[in-house]
Amino acid sequence: MLESMTGYASHKGDALGHSWTWDLRSVNAKGLDLRLRVPDWIEGLEPAVRGALSKALARGSVNLSLRVQKEEEQGALSVNAGQLAAVLSAIKTAEAQAAEAGVTLAPSKASDLLGIRGVLETTSEETDTKALLQALMAEVPALLESFRAMRQQEGQALQAVLMDQLSQIETLTAQAAEAAEARRAESADTLRSNLARVLENSDGADEARVAQELAMLAVKSDVMEELDRLRAHVEAARGLIETGSPIGRKLDFLMQEFNREANTLCSKAQSVDLTRIGLDLKAVIDQMREQVQNVE
Incomplete structure (x- = not known):
């Protein structure tokens, strides 16, 4: 299941003459950034909590605070x-x-x-910090379960948005293929016209050489490879999303590839329709890339 990097959870507990409140929240980040505020008089608490969070989470700027209070007692x-x-x-x-x-x-x-x-x-008796540490750590799994449940809920909504954007990219890619095919006939006519014009105005021009140069220009303007790669990227992105988190880094890299193909398509367009489609592709890809930044 896809997980968002945005999440929040809190929990209260008490034992051994103490009461406490957990507060766990996170936002998006390139990696996993853990910031803990826990009582330093409970020996071993911070490394234990840090280890539990590192195992459960892959990305996000995570802030955890724990407030522990000693209950009043009649000694x-x-x-x-x-x-x-x-x-x-x-x-x-x-x-x-x-x-x-x-x-x-x-x-x-x-x-x-x-x-x-x-x-x-x-x-009064001194606090048994070892027993208190065990009591606190026993509640960490439930805290993390509640936290990840919220991140998964956010992730479901995010997944729907990403899948819709992939469908838009797929549709625009198909439209680009149609526009490129329509441009192919025009390009052939243009190539023949340009060849005839060059030969008419050049004495001793090598017809084969001129035709070869014009053909190379036509090849350089062909966009089928870019469209094929865009289709492949769409399938790859869908496969990643279906596998579930953590996939944020891979999706982020894939978005760079999407953007590269769209840029190349625009530079090769030589057609109003193809340019328009290329710009629409870039807009959707940019929107999708913003959403991907919040995927764990």
Whole structure:
């Protein structure tokens, strides 16, 4: 199936006290350009994700971002003995100085002491990044499946457009063949007229030599080879499209060949009808080449 290089997919998940959001999108590019934004504190995550994308995709400018958040948890509470001792010592000193000054202080309560910064601590388990890495990578296949499904949907529409353009090229090639055949009779008459004119106005001209030169000019203006190659290119392009992606590079090269034959046809035309058909061919080929730029 044909795939477009334009695609988008997102996915949310949670496990091991964490929640996350995947965001994957791509646009057309000559090759595969991967740009990842993933948490660097999860060891091995970036190379693992990069490897999975490289295996699944052939072309496109691909951007992937992953946001991981730790869920709030109520950890175990513990008293920092050192900090508490420092606070009690400070209170004792303050009470002594207040007594000397004749100031009576209200007795301190336990809740007051625990509310002082650093006395009461929350402890929590460290994140197991290996387990988290496995949980995240387990979701990559589903993310890629959703992503490629959208690219294939875009590719189906693109395939219909390309097939229609190939049919237009095929029709114009047939019209060019008819115009070339009609021009052939005119060319023969023109050749005989030119030969007679040269012989009448040239003393001692070699009739055989003049006829040979004029015949060579007629051969150089023949366009049947170009039309045959255009027909072959149409069949080759259809075969490639039917095989499915990745075929973008091959199609892009084939479009260059299409364009070369159309240019040669226009340069050899020597006919208003054939020139018009050649220009129509070039227009369709240019349109098709733009579409091919988005094929994976």
